[in-house]
Amino acid sequence: MFIKLILFFLLSQTLRSSSQILTYNGFNPPTDISLQGLATVTPNGLLKLTNTTVQKTGHAFYTKPIRFKDSPNATVSSFSTTFVFAIYSQIPTLSGHGIAFVISPSPALPYALPSQYIGLFNNSNNGNDTNHVFAVEFDTIQSNEFGDPNDNHVGIDINGLRSVKYSTAGYWNENNKFQNLNLISRKLMQVWINYDKLSNKIDVTMSPYGSDKPSKPLITYVTDLSPVLLQDMYVGFASATGSVISEHYIAGWSFRLNGEAPSLTSSNLPKLPRFEPRRISDFYKIGMPLISLFLIFSVISLAFYVARRRKKFEEELDDWETEFGKNRFRFKELYHATKGFKEKDLLGSGGFGRVYRGILPTTKIEVAVKRVSHDSKQGMKEFVAEIVSTGRMSHRNLVPLLGYCRRRGELLLVYDYMPNGSLDKYLYNNPERTLDWKQRSKIVKGVASGLFYLHEEWEQVVIHRDVKASNVLLDADFNGRLGDFGLARLYDHGSDPQTTHVVGTLGYLAPEHSRTGRATTATDVYAFGAFLLEVVSGRRPIELHSESDDTFLLVEWVFGLWLRGNIMEAKDPNLGCDGYDLEEVEMVLKLGLLCSHSDPLARPSMRLVLQYLRGDMSLPELTPLDLSAGNGMNLGGREGFSGIAMSYSSSVFNGFTGVSSIADSLLSGGR
Numbered sequence: 001m002f003i004k005l006i007l008f009f010l011l012s013q014t015l016r017s018s019s020q021i022l023t024y025n026g027f028n029p030p031t032d033i034s035l036q037g038l039a040t041v042t043p044n045g046l047l048k049l050t051n052t053t054v055q056k057t058g059h060a061f062y063t064k065p066i067r068f069k070d071s072p073n074a075t076v077s078s079f080s081t082t083f084v085f086a087i088y089s090q091i092p093t094l095s096g097h098g099i100a101f102v103i104s105p106s107p108a109l110p111y112a113l114p115s116q117y118i119g120l121f122n123n124s125n126n127g128n129d130t131n132h133v134f135a136v137e138f139d140t141i142q143s144n145e146f147g148d149p150n151d152n153h154v155g156i157d158i159n160g161l162r163s164v165k166y167s168t169a170g171y172w173n174e175n176n177k178f179q180n181l182n183l184i185s186r187k188l189m190q191v192w193i194n195y196d197k198l199s200n201k202i203d204v205t206m207s208p209y210g211s212d213k214p215s216k217p218l219i220t221y222v223t224d225l226s227p228v229l230l231q232d233m234y235v236g237f238a239s240a241t242g243s244v245i246s247e248h249y250i251a252g253w254s255f256r257l258n259g260e261a262p263s264l265t266s267s268n269l270p271k272l273p274r275f276e277p278r279r280i281s282d283f284y285k286i287g288m289p290l291i292s293l294f295l296i297f298s299v300i301s302l303a304f305y306v307a308r309r310r311k312k313f314e315e316e317l318d319d320w321e322t323e324f325g326k327n328r329f330r331f332k333e334l335y336h337a338t339k340g341f342k343e344k345d346l347l348g349s350g351g352f353g354r355v356y357r358g359i360l361p362t363t364k365i366e367v368a369v370k371r372v373s374h375d376s377k378q379g380m381k382e383f384v385a386e387i388v389s390t391g392r393m394s395h396r397n398l399v400p401l402l403g404y405c406r407r408r409g410e411l412l413l414v415y416d417y418m419p420n421g422s423l424d425k426y427l428y429n430n431p432e433r434t435l436d437w438k439q440r441s442k443i444v445k446g447v448a449s450g451l452f453y454l455h456e457e458w459e460q461v462v463i464h465r466d467v468k469a470s471n472v473l474l475d476a477d478f479n480g481r482l483g484d485f486g487l488a489r490l491y492d493h494g495s496d497p498q499t500t501h502v503v504g505t506l507g508y509l510a511p512e513h514s515r516t517g518r519a520t521t522a523t524d525v526y527a528f529g530a531f532l533l534e535v536v537s538g539r540r541p542i543e544l545h546s547e548s549d550d551t552f553l554l555v556e557w558v559f560g561l562w563l564r565g566n567i568m569e570a571k572d573p574n575l576g577c578d579g580y581d582l583e584e585v586e587m588v589l590k591l592g593l594l595c596s597h598s599d600p601l602a603r604p605s606m607r608l609v610l611q612y613l614r615g616d617m618s619l620p621e622l623t624p625l626d627l628s629a630g631n632g633m634n635l636g637g638r639e640g641f642s643g644i645a646m647s648y649s650s651s652v653f654n655g656f657t658g659v660s661s662i663a664d665s666l667l668s669g670g671r
């Protein structure tokens with residue numbers, strides 16, 4: 001009876017001491033859990049033993065001691081534990097280190113090493129029986145120093161990392177067939193560890209999470225744990241990272257002395273994170289193709305950009321041009337100078353092309369860039385040679401040509417910029433801008449001097465071919481400067497010699513020029529004559545009145561006034577000149593008529609014209625009859641000029657108003 005009582009007492013004692021049960025379906029909040037090292041609890045309740053920091057340990061212990069023995073010398077109680085874990089490796093084919101369930105004399109393993117030591121031991125205490133540590137390792141690295149069979153195994157460790165028994169991770173299915181489990185698969189796996197104090201049998205069983213506990217354990221090992229475990233022990237988990245980083249998660253855990261560990265409630269277990277490994281796989285699956293696509297796209301667009309740029313700035317350069325190197329501009333330079341040939345910087349457009357204002361990027365010189373379209377390659381060499389040679393001309397009454405650039409179908413000429421624009425803008429009764437006689441006289445003398453330079457002072461005779469008010473540009477001091485010289489030649493060269501086109505401007509064309517198509521210094525003088533009359537009278541050489549079908553010819557009109565004895569009526573009312581000037585005005589009008597003589601031989605040379613204008617020589621006393629006599633006509637002067645009217649037959653020029661360059665019409669017909 002007494003013995004029975006004692007037995008009962010002992011039994012109840014045993015029951016009392018064995019009442020230690022712990023269950024964690026998720027670890028949030030981490031009640032009675034001590035987290036050490038890298039270990040944390042994620043907001044959704046996962047016990048995260050390690051993060052991606054390398055060569056560190058992570059521990060989690062139940063903070064209260066567990067009484068495994070009733071007395072220090074008693075046999076150890078039976079125990080059972082189950083937990084659900086997963087290992088995430090950053091690199092799917094390569095793992096970091098493992099995870100271990102541990103029973104230890106203290107709730108911390110501060111001296112334990114990471115890496116292959118899995119946070120359980122260090123190199124000096126490994127294997128020492130004084131450790132009193134029991135562990136089940138889930139090892140993902142093969143450490144030959146501890147006799148590991150492979151990099152995916154489960155082992156029972158007693159006081160050291162050299163497992164007393166181990167097996168490749170996996171389970172025996174219901175057909176008694178072994179199924180491998182990949183520890184680093186990032187999938188949840190469940191583990192059961194049971195110790196039976198009567199049989200001294202340790203069973204370790206595992207399976208994919210969600211399936212039933214396999215009936216056949218993975219490892220069975222028989223040993224009495226009584227010498228290993230002390231009376232009071234702490235239970236928990238250890239894990240470690242090495243150089244290859246991996247994360248270790250425990251989703252749920254239960255433990256019980258002397259009985260089966262409570263099963264975990266699957267619905268309460270926290271979900272595994274998706275982010276870390278997803279980020280890697282997303283990077284490979286989506287990121288990489290996206291990045292390569294982006295790279296390919298960038299390369300293609302860069303190639304397009306370069307090609308377009310090439311095309312945009314493409315130039316033509318022939319061997320013969322090397323000698324003109326210093327006169328040649330890069331198209332790119334001109335493009336930048338004019339800010340891409342913007343409409344805003346367009347100075348005007350004439351018969352040969354559009355003129356843009358610009359500033360040369362290197363020298364900051366203000367320039368006017370003329371874009372002349374030109375299809376024919378033939379004759380280009382001579383033309384460019386001439387342009388370059390005229391570029392060497394230097395005369396204060398010529399617009400300086402700085403250089404050229406040649407592209408497909410296009411020639412660009414670079415001139416000094418003339419701040420006051422072209423003379424035509426100040427004529428034709430323009431009340432906003434007008435010039436008094438002093439200014440006009442200076443311009444006329446200047447232009448005469450420039451034309452004389454072309455005809456006689458330059459090393460070869462240069463015929464301007466397009467003398468007219470719009471080709472006279474005014475510099476800052478209102479000096480008249482001839483522009484566009486030699487440009488008309490481009491079209492003469494380019495065209496068939498059999499059908500020489502007449503290039504020039506209606507109203508300035510000498511009658512014999514339109515007949516024979518030959519330009520001479522005398523045809524320039526003729527145009528200069530028209531120019532003189534234009535400047536004095538402020539009227540265009542030809543005005544076509546479309547409504548009345550009348551053609552106003554300036555030469556005829558002035559000549560008519562002279563015949564009637566009142567030539568001074570021809571002067572521009574805006575001249576504002578005094579008595580002394582009137583003489584000069586009259587002289588210039590008469591000189592204009594003389595230069596406009598229909599007989600080229602009757603026209604003075606530019607040398608003579610210049611002398612008359614400068615007053616170095618006085619104009620011979622002329623009567624209207626003198627001019628007509630010079631033409632070999634006895635019917636009076638008018639006939640001397642009627643040729644002009646006939647050569648400008650209205651059938652050709654019908655519909656035109658005002659003076660327009662016939663270069664356009666002839667050229668467009670010629671192409």
Ligand SMILES: Nc1ncnc2c1ncn2[C@@H]1O[C@H](COP(=O)(O)OP(=O)(O)OP(=O)(O)O)[C@@H](O)[C@H]1O
Binds near residue numbers: 347419
């Ligand atoms: N060097 C320059 N400096 C300032 N403006 C200029 C210069 N060259 C030309 N321009 C301006 O550009 C306009 C167009 O010039 P362009 O010489 O092409 O035409 P145009 O003389 O009227 O006709 P054409 O081409 O038949 O001679 C001129 O009216 C002038 O205002």
Ligand SMILES: *[C@@H]1O[C@H](CO)[C@@H](O)[C@H](O)[C@H]1NC(C)=O
Binds near residue numbers: 037038039040051053
């Ligand atoms: C890992 O956890 C430790 C401790 O919580 C922290 O100091 C460290 O910054 C974490 N490392 C990373 C990479 O998140």
Ligand SMILES: *[C@@H]1O[C@H](CO)[C@@H](O)[C@H](O)[C@H]1NC(C)=O
Binds near residue numbers: 072
């Ligand atoms: C336990 O065993 C040791 C030796 O094995 C002995 O010295 C000690 O007295 C025993 N303690 C009790 C309470 O039996």
Ligand SMILES: *[C@@H]1O[C@H](CO)[C@@H](O)[C@H](O)[C@H]1NC(C)=O
Binds near residue numbers: 111
């Ligand atoms: C190893 O761990 C033990 C405690 O278990 C400690 O006393 C010892 O100093 C450690 N050795 C090293 C080298 O860290």
Ligand SMILES: *[C@@H]1O[C@H](CO)[C@@H](O)[C@H](O)[C@H]1NC(C)=O
Binds near residue numbers: 124128129130
């Ligand atoms: C085991 O550890 C104890 C105490 O730490 C020490 O005295 C003993 O020498 C160690 N044994 C071996 C074999 O290293």
